[in-house]
Amino acid sequence: MRLDADLLEWFRQQRGYQTRINAILRTYMKAHV
Numbered sequence: 001m002r003l004d005a006d007l008l009e010w011f012r013q014q015r016g017y018q019t020r021i022n023a024i025l026r027t028y029m030k031a032h033v
Contacts, residue, residue: 003011003021025033 011021014020
């Protein structure tokens with residue numbers, strides 16, 4: 001999956017950013033099923 005550089009940079013400043021991105025995407029998915 002490709003993310004905009006500025007978005008990824010912002011997430012990378014936080015610890016556990018990959019887990020956080022996954023949780024955000026899962027929440028979005030569940031809200032739109």
